[in-house]
Amino acid sequence: xxxxxxxxxxxxxxxxxxxxxxxxxxxxxxxxxxxxxxxxxxxxxxxxxxxxxxxxxxxxxxxxxxxxxxxxxxxxxxxxxxxxxxxxxxxxxxxxxxxxxxxxxxxxxxxxxxxxxxxxxxxxxxxxxxxxxxxxxxxxxxxxxxxxxxxxxxxxxxxxxxxxxxxxxxxxxxxxxxxxxxxxxxxxxxxxxxxxxxxxxxxxxxxxxxxxxxxxxxxxxxxxxxxxxxxxxxxxxxxxxxxxxxxxxxxxxxxxxxxxxxxxxxxxxxxxxxxxxxxxxxxxxxxxxxxxxxxxxxxxxxxxxxxxxxxxxxxxxxxxxxxxxxxxxxxx
Amino acid sequence: xxxxxxxxxxxxxxxxxxxxxxxxxxxxxxxxxxxxxxxxxxxxxxxxxxxxxxxxxxxxxxxxxxxxxxxxxxxxxxxxxxxxxxxxxxxxxxxxxxxxxxxxxxxxxxxxxxxxxxxxxxxxxxxxxxxxxxxxxxxxxxxxxxxxxxxxxxxxxxxxxxxxxxxxxxxxxxxxxxxxxxxxxxxxxxxxxxxxxxxxxxxxxxxxxxxxxxxxxxxxxxxxxxxxxxxxxxxxxxxxxxxxxxxxxxxxxxxxxxxxx
Numbered sequence: 383x384x385x386x387x388x389x390x391x392x393x394x395x396x397x398x399x400x401x402x403x404x405x406x407x408x409x410x411x412x413x414x415x416x417x418x419x420x421x422x423x424x425x426x427x428x429x430x431x432x433x434x435x436x437x438x439x440x441x442x443x444x445x446x447x448x449x450x451x452x453x454x455x456x457x458x459x460x461x462x463x464x465x466x467x468x469x470x471x472x473x474x475x476x477x478x479x480x481x482x483x484x485x486x487x488x489x490x491x492x493x494x495x496x497x498x499x500x501x502x503x504x505x506x507x508x509x510x511x512x513x514x515x516x517x518x519x520x521x522x523x524x525x526x527x528x529x530x531x532x533x534x535x536x537x538x539x540x541x542x543x544x545x546x547x548x549x550x551x552x553x554x555x556x557x558x559x560x561x562x563x564x565x566x567x568x569x570x571x572x573x574x575x576x577x578x579x580x581x582x583x584x585x586x587x588x589x590x591x592x593x594x595x596x597x598x599x600x601x602x603x604x605x606x607x608x609x610x611x612x613x614x615x616x617x618x619x620x621x622x623x624x625x626x627x628x629x630x631x632x633x634x635x636x637x638x639x640x641x642x643x644x645x646x647x648x649x650x651x652x653x654x655x656x657x658x659x660x661x662x663x664x665x666x667x668x669x670x671x672x673x674x675x676x677x678x679x680x681x682x683x684x685x686x687x688x689x690x691x692x693x694x695x696x697x698x699x700x701x702x703x704x705x706x707x708x709x710x711x712x713x714x
Numbered sequence: 715x716x717x718x719x720x721x722x723x724x725x726x727x728x729x730x731x732x733x734x735x736x737x738x739x740x741x742x743x744x745x746x747x748x749x750x751x752x753x754x755x756x757x758x759x760x761x762x763x764x765x766x767x768x769x770x771x772x773x774x775x776x777x778x779x780x781x782x783x784x785x786x787x788x789x790x791x792x793x794x795x796x797x798x799x800x801x802x803x804x805x806x807x808x809x810x811x812x813x814x815x816x817x818x819x820x821x822x823x824x825x826x827x828x829x830x831x832x833x834x835x836x837x838x839x840x841x842x843x844x845x846x847x848x849x850x851x852x853x854x855x856x857x858x859x860x861x862x863x864x865x866x867x868x869x870x871x872x873x874x875x876x877x878x879x880x881x882x883x884x885x886x887x888x889x890x891x892x893x894x895x896x897x898x899x900x901x902x903x904x905x906x907x908x909x910x911x912x913x914x915x916x917x918x919x920x921x922x923x924x925x926x927x928x929x930x931x932x933x934x935x936x937x938x939x940x941x942x943x944x945x946x947x948x949x950x951x952x953x954x955x956x957x958x959x960x961x962x963x964x965x966x967x968x969x970x971x972x973x974x975x
Contacts, residue, residue: 432809457811468806472731481803484723485810487716 383446385410385537385569386431390440393426400426402592403440408571408585410536413563415583416573417679423592424573425465428541431571432462445536458486461530461568465541467522471515475506475525478514479532486533493532500528503565504558520551527558531566540572544579556582577679586679590687604677607685610649611675615641616660617668625663626656641671649674720812724820725827727803728791732828739835742787746779746836750843753901768940772843777927778900780855781862784833785920788863789891791825792870796877818871818971822964825867830859846934854930861956862923868963869919875970898924903944919959926952 386408393401401423408414416424429435431442433453441448447455469478476497483493501507504524514522523543530538543559544552560582562568572583580586580600587597596603616622619642623634626644633645646652653672660667732739754772761771798804807817837855840847847855873886897911898920904912915921929949932941947955 434809454811457809462809464805466805468803470727470731470803472734473727477730481723481727482806482810484719484726485807485812487719487811 383410384408384443385412386414386442386444386571388427388431388440388442391427391430391437391442392439393423393430393435394438399592401430401437404589404592404594406587406594406597408537408569410569411563411567412585413559413570413572413583415580415586416571416589417575417577417580417586417683418573418589419575422589424575424589425541426592427589428462428539428571428573432460432539433457458533459536461533461535461538463523463526463530463538463540463543465545467526469514469522469525469529471517472513474511474513475501475517476510478525479529482529482532488533496532496534497528500531503561504528518551519547520554523547523551523555524558527555527562531562531568534566535568537569537571540570542573542575544574544576552576552579580679588679588683588686590683595686596682600679603679603682607677607681609645609647610652610677612644612646612649612652612656613641613671613673613675614644614656615670617670621663622660622667625659625667629655629659649676716811717813717816720810720816721820721823723812724807724817725823728821728824729827729831732831739832742783742832743835746783746839749779749782750776750839754843769936769944770844773845773932773935774903774928774944775901776840776843776845777931778898778924780833780836780859780931781898781900781920781924781927782895783836784829784859784863785866785895785923786891787829787832788825788866789870791828792821792867793874793880793886795821795871795874796880799878814972815968818968819964821871821971822864822867822967825870826860826863829863829866830856833859833863840931844935845931847931848934851930851933855927858923858926858930858953861953861960862920862927865919865923865956865959865963868960868967871967872963872970875967894918894920897921899946900924904946905943919956921946922952922955922959926956 384407386406388404388406391401391404392399404423404427406414416427418424426435430437431444431449433449433456437450441450443449444456445459447459449456470481473481479497479501480493482488483490483497488496498507501510504527506521506524506528509517509521514525517525527543540559544555547555556579559570563570572579574580583600585597585599586603587594588603589595596606598606614622619636619640622642623636626632626634631646635643635645637643644652644656653674657669660669750772754775758771761774762769795804799808808814834856837847837852897915897918899915900920904915904921907915925946926949929941929945929952932944936944
């Protein structure tokens with residue numbers, strides 16, 4: 383049984399179609415990413431799947447329960463981590479966990495054992511009895527991750543789980559998430575607009591204007607835009623081209639600034655071969671510079687949508703969110 | 715059962731937060747103290763000249779101050795939902811397998827409880843201004859505070875239910891809460907006032923809270939004939955009106971809260 387199965391999901395707000403006939407299946411144990419700019423329909427999709435919003439048309443089945451006919455069963459079987467913190471910062475970490483246990487009907491004995499385990503897993507045991515307002519942004523996220531797992535959900539929804547966190551904290555959060563998948567085998571559905579984060583996913587759906595424009599593993603998606611690019615400058619570019627043409631399957635272009643760009647499927651394997659070939663030439667061709675670049679998901683996104691993911695990042699909610707954080711004293 | 719658990723969870727959170735925040739409890743004493751001992755003491759000579767010394771003005775306004783503490787705490791508690799929804803704990807609650815009816819009722823119960831606790835803190839001042847309280851009276855006062863606080867919290871929830879920002883909040887305070895409070899007869903007797911004020915006070919829910927609170931609180935401190943001139947309706951009628959208002963506001967609060975986008 384797939385963990386999530388969305389069937390032509392549609393959600394309109396007035397005349398605006400936020401989610402437009404979205405279809406996808408997430409297998410149990412998978413990390414599935416929704417990648418797209420702000421306003422593409424990522425959060426709306428999560429809200430539909432979490433039964434916070436009702437679909438205008440279509441439906442989805444999560445852990446075998448339909449989101450429209452059995453929202454309560456869906457809710458009991460999922461965990462959600464929202465884009466904005468949803469902790470009560472005037473309560474302690476453990477109290478936040480306890481309220482979650484109450485809301486999800488986790489028996490007391492199970493709560494005690496499991497909350498200790500989960501707090502230890504996210505390294506918050508020592509801070510469990512401190513008020514959440516004394517926590518850093520990263521600690522809050524970790525507490526939310528621990529809390530969301532308390533009732534042993536099969537699917538975890540994460541809406542921009544590392545937004546607003548510094549790169550180091552972001553990496554830590556990912557360490558925890560990957561550890562969690564190993565230990566609990568939980569399926570994860572996440573939205574993100576960070577390319578680096580999307581790389582952690584098993585499969586990615588690229589969404590733009592409410593529609594899925596591509597869905598595959600990060601490796602296959604990147605293969606769509608072509609191979610790696612090796613850029614070299616040599617003592618004799620013309621001779622180098624002649625020598626390299628002999629290695630078949632290469633696309634070689636000369637640029638204006640005296641470099642050669644070679645496109646190949648696996649740049650890392652190609653470079654040693656290329657070095658050998660150029661050295662073996664008569665007379666030997668000396669390589670002055672080499673650089674290797676892999677296609678990024680950003681390149682994939684640009685190719686598929688015709689615009690960059692960063693271009694539409696200017697977000698109206700973000701300044702408000704920052705103001706709120708300052709107001710709440712969350713930035714120190 | 716699942717619904718009751720939801721109600722209890724929301725209620726428990728509100729109460730836990732209130733009890734924990736001791737500094738707020740102490741700070742919230744400042745306003746009632748100022749009203750009683752500065753405003754009340756200052757106006758006392760002028761008022762006793764009018765009433766012929768029948769009653770200490772501070773005693774007269776004390777039930778009003780009690781209602782003020784209850785009313786404002788209740789409205790604040792309800793409005794906090796707006797903030798909670800955008801940047802806080804409410805999202806966690808709304809995505810849990812708990813019905814929204816339970817969430818709304820839990821919020822009413824929580825708001826009513828903490829407002830009553832706040833009112834009890836103010837009630838401690840009663841003996842200082844010479845108001846005699848007996849056990850039975852205190853129990854009745856608690857009952858009245860719970861009733862008034864439920865009406866006010868439900869009213870606040872109706873306002874907060876569809877609000878996405880706190881921008882309108884100052885407006886609501888200035889153009890709704892303050893007039894409701896001033897027209898309730900909390901700080902002056904509603905006898906011999908112009909007809910329009912009489913009519914406005916009759917449609918003001920707070921009037922019935924203040925009136926019943928005055929009737930009960932001053933029962934052992936003011937002679938019955940004097941008390942009769944200070945109150946508008948028998949306590950039973952006030953309670954019946956507030957009970958009706960509670961239903962009138964709780965029903966739409968639950969409905970608005972339960973509406974899914």
